Amino acid sequence: MVLLCLFAVTLAIRWPNLGRPMSKHHEFCTATALRVLTVWHQEGIGSVGYNPATNFAGAANKHINNHASGSGKMVDVEGNYYYVSHPPLAYYLPYAVFSLLHIEPDVLPLQYFNLFINLLCGFGIYLLARAWLPGNSWVGMVAAIVYWFTPAALWFQSNVYMSDMMGQPFYIAALLLAIKVKDNPRLVTITALAIVCFLGTYNTWFGVLVALSLGLYFLFKAINNRAFIWVTLLLVLSQLLAMGLMAWQYSYIAGWDAYLAELSHRFTLRGSAPNDMLGMSLSLLVNYFVNYGALWALLPVGLLIKRPKGTRAMAIISVLPIALMHLLLLNYTGHDFTTLYAAVPISLFIAMLTVGHNRIYKGLTVVVLVVAIVSGFMFYKIVNPYGQFSFYGDRYITFQHQAEQIAAQPHQAVIFSLNTSVSPEALWYAKRNVLRVADEQAAMDFLQQRNISTGVIFEHSRNEGFQKTKTIYLQSDKP
Numbered sequence: 001m002v003l004l005c006l007f008a009v010t011l012a013i014r015w016p017n018l019g020r021p022m023s024k025h026h027e028f029c030t031a032t033a034l035r036v037l038t039v040w041h042q043e044g045i046g047s048v049g050y051n052p053a054t055n056f057a058g059a060a061n062k063h064i065n066n067h068a069s070g071s072g073k074m075v076d077v078e079g080n081y082y083y084v085s086h087p088p089l090a091y092y093l094p095y096a097v098f099s100l101l102h103i104e105p106d107v108l109p110l111q112y113f114n115l116f117i118n119l120l121c122g123f124g125i126y127l128l129a130r131a132w133l134p135g136n137s138w139v140g141m142v143a144a145i146v147y148w149f150t151p152a153a154l155w156f157q158s159n160v161y162m163s164d165m166m167g168q169p170f171y172i173a174a175l176l177l178a179i180k181v182k183d184n185p186r187l188v189t190i191t192a193l194a195i196v197c198f199l200g201t202y203n204t205w206f207g208v209l210v211a212l213s214l215g216l217y218f219l220f221k222a223i224n225n226r227a228f229i230w231v232t233l234l235l236v237l238s239q240l241l242a243m244g245l246m247a248w249q250y251s252y253i254a255g256w257d258a259y260l261a262e263l264s265h266r267f268t269l270r271g272s273a274p275n276d277m278l279g280m281s282l283s284l285l286v287n288y289f290v291n292y293g294a295l296w297a298l299l300p301v302g303l304l305i306k307r308p309k310g311t312r313a314m315a316i317i318s319v320l321p322i323a324l325m326h327l328l329l330l331n332y333t334g335h336d337f338t339t340l341y342a343a344v345p346i347s348l349f350i351a352m353l354t355v356g357h358n359r360i361y362k363g364l365t366v367v368v369l370v371v372a373i374v375s376g377f378m379f380y381k382i383v384n385p386y387g388q389f390s391f392y393g394d395r396y397i398t399f400q401h402q403a404e405q406i407a408a409q410p411h412q413a414v415i416f417s418l419n420t421s422v423s424p425e426a427l428w429y430a431k432r433n434v435l436r437v438a439d440e441q442a443a444m445d446f447l448q449q450r451n452i453s454t455g456v457i458f459e460h461s462r463n464e465g466f467q468k469t470k471t472i473y474l475q476s477d478k479p
Contacts, residue, residue: 003126003144007119010148013377014115014158016386019108021400022425024390025155025383026337029162030110031424032067032083036091037098037105038431039080045095049252052091053080056431060414060452064433067424071265073258074250084250084259085266087242089203090166110161117169118157122148124172125344129351131179132314136355138365143351145369147343149376152291155384156340163204164337170200172344174210175318181218182313185227194234201242206341208243209321209328211235217317270332280334284326287336290383292343294375298350298368311352318345402466403429406458409468413454416443418469420460434458440472447474 022031035054042057053076054068055061062079065072074082094105094113103109122144129143130136147153156165177193197214200207215235222228251259289296322341326333350372354365383391390396402422406415407430415434422434437443440457447455457470 003122003141006145007122007148009373010118010154011115013380014154017159017384018111021396021398022107022159022428023396023399024392024394026160026335028067028424029160029164029337030107031428033091033094033161034105034107034110034428035424036083037095037110038428040091040095041098041105048076048080048082049249050088050092051249051253052083052086052088054083055080055433058411059450060412061433063446063450064414064435066422066427066433069262070269071258071261074253074262076253082250082253084253084262086163086204087202087246088249089199090161090163093166094161111158114161114165115158117166118148118153121153121157121168121172124169124176125347128172128176128179128344129348131176132311132348133352133355139351139355142354142365142368143347146295146350146372147347149372150292150295150343150346151376151379151383152340152343154376154380155291156337159384160337162337164206165340167200167204167206168340168344170196170203170207171210171321171341174200174214175314175344178214178217178317179314181231182221185225185231190231190234193231194238197235198238198242201239202246205329206321206325208239209324211239212324213317213320216320217313270329280330283334287334287339288342290379291336291339292346293379294371295346295350298353298371299346301353301364314348315345318348399423399425400429402426405466405468406430406432406434409456410454412452413456413471414443414447414450414452416446416455416457418457418459420458420466422458440470443472444474447472 022028032054035056036052039048039053039056043053054066055064063075064079065075065081068081068083069075070085074084076082094110097103097113098105098109125147126140126144128140130140133139157168173196174193177189177196180189181193193214197207197211200210215232218228218231218235222232247259253259322345325338325341332338350368354368385391388395388397403426406422406426409415409432415430415432416437417434418437418439421436427434435443435446437446437457443455443457447453453474455472456468457472458466459469460466
């Protein structure tokens with residue numbers, strides 16, 4: 001009950017930003033997920049092979065690649081492009097909930113779903129801290145409070161939903177089961193760990209790194225206890241099954257060659273080292289500072305106090321996946337939503353500071369709670385201000401206004417944008433796909449190829465903003 005009351009406080013902090021127009025701080029992730037969910041709602045999930053299609057219903061929306069396929073090859077014969085950078089489970093889960101409750105995909109329901117996942121993660125952290133540091137009844141509560149009040153969790157597990165956010169509960173569950181397997185490698189627990197790691201990888205690529213870290217840890221333990229070799233073998237099997245299922249599923253969209261080309265394109269982009277390594281390093285530091293605030297000042301305290309026994313192994317298996325992510329996907333981790341994973345080890349390590357029975361530890365408990373709650377709220381509100389304007393002074397309503405203009409056009413007309421890409425947020429609000437073209441002739445050529453008679457051209461100007469400039473027709477006798 002105490003934990004639920006504390007979670008309610010985080011809801012009060014986030015309440016002014018819930019349901020407002022999507023616009024800033026990676027809400028394009030939410031819009032991307034909503035596009036997939038809406039297409040499934042419109043077209044039927046079976047009609048697109050249970051794959052994350054991004055083209056809305058209607059001939060005028062087909063054969064348009066909006067923020068979907070980087071290689072341009074993940075397109076089916078109907079003209080639907082697919083966003084296959086991530087496995088599909090993170091889309092299936094809210095879709096199943098919405099279908100069960102007869103809810104149409106929308107911003108606020110998806111945010112509520114994300115908040116429910118955040119609630120589960122907090123309870124998972126509570127159990128994880130109790131398992132990691134047994135005999136300390138309050139440490140789980142401290143860890144859950146620290147987790148819930150990090151600026152990263154306050155924002156990315158409310159307004160922003162994508163595979164990375166949905167990966168958090170599988171990460172926590174895998175660590176919790178790993179502790180149980182370490183203490184007692186029973187078949188049922190080992191199997192449960194393998195299933196969780198299967199689901200984690202079928203949800204996001206980060207799951208592979210979690211399974212790899214755990215597999216290496218149990219392989220090392222197998223030196224003294226051969227029973228642990230089965231843990232590693234089952235983890236390997238879980239990863240082969242998850243990646244094999246995903247590859248088989250996505251290859252049916254446009255064939256193996258297209259899928260391999262997409263994987264190559266995405267990994268080349270996301271795994272590449274940026275030209276400005278110093279700038280990227282500074283950006284990562286800023287991202288971690290913004291998303292964890294004054295909590296960083298507490299971590300060095302861990303060097304000055306006596307740490308409980310057995311904490312080193314948890315430190316390694318919880319931090320190693322994050323380190324591997326930065327090493328292998330350096331470009332991708334420039335997105336600050338990837339800092340969310342660090343909320344797990346950080347909340348555990350800071351809760352560890354309160355384990356003790358003398359006055360020093362009691363004082364540290366008070367300091368930890370005050371710093372976590374106060375700094376979490378302050379950093380969250382600074383980066384994601386309430387009201388009508390973002391941190392950079394842009395109006396939150398901007399993309400929704402663009403979408404209203406697009407949605408007002410005839411349904412049978414193809415929407416073109418002259419030399420400007422339309423954001424995922426505006427695309428979802430409009431429920432339309434928009435083709436970026438270099439000039440009017442390119443728009444006419446597309447209409448002719450698709451045998452569609454009408455197109456509407458939008459243009460973005462510095463003075464007048466995004467607006468309709470012309471309606472074009474294939475037939476010359478049209479007005």
